[in-house]
Amino acid sequence: SHPENMQLVDIEGDKMEIINEAPIDPEPHYAQIIKADKINPVKIYEKDENNPDAIWSEKDARIERNGNKVTVYGIAVRSRFYPDEIKVNEGDEVTIHLTNIDLDQDITHGFGINLYDVNFEVQPGQTNTIKFKADKPGVFPFYCTNFCSALHQEMQGYMLVKPKE
Numbered sequence: 001s002h003p004e005n006m007q008l009v010d011i012e013g014d015k016m017e018i019i020n021e022a023p024i025d026p027e028p029h030y031a032q033i034i035k036a037d038k039i040n041p042v043k044i045y046e047k048d049e050n051n052p053d054a055i056w057s058e059k060d061a062r063i064e065r066n067g068n069k070v071t072v073y074g075i076a077v078r079s080r081f082y083p084d085e086i087k088v089n090e091g092d093e094v095t096i097h098l099t100n101i102d103l104d105q106d107i108t109h110g111f112g113i114n115l116y117d118v119n120f121e122v123q124p125g126q127t128n129t130i131k132f133k134a135d136k137p138g139v140f141p142f143y144c145t146n147f148c149s150a151l152h153q154e155m156q157g158y159m160l161v162k163p164k165e
């Protein structure tokens with residue numbers, strides 16, 4: 001008693017019926033059911049050693065200033081950011097390079113600063129970069145925006161933007 005418009009997917013000879021297809025809030029990807037023995041996910045990701053802005057130890061986490069340009073070399077590792085306090089001056093150009101040093105599966109970290117419209121992901125072993133102008137003075141929490149572990153919600157810090165005189 002299949003409806004006429006029923007869709008079948010062929011997975012190595014097994015026909016499976018699509019019973020629902022919809023994005024899952026709040027993440028913009030689709031869910032599918034598939035037999036577990038058909039998939040072979042990456043268990044341990046490789047470090048992207050080619051990115052010159054990557055750092056692999058919290059000892060190398062740092063903030064460099066050159067005039068009004070501030071560059072953050074940061075690490076995301078469950079369940080912390082290094083550094084977890086970023087002090088800048090209003091008007092600074094801020095560049096954040098963030099390396100996710102977790103290499104095991106499903107440990108994607110995010111980095112969000114709500115009032116700066118900043119939100120990006122970093123996959124295991126990758127480094128991502130964001131640039132913005134610190135044009136609003138104040139104290140701005142940043143936090144991991146991807147569920148990464150039981151302590152995900154503790155993964156946070158603060159950006160302090162000192163007002164101009």
Ligand SMILES: [Cu+2]
Nearest residue numbers: 109144148155
């Ligand atoms: Cu995280």
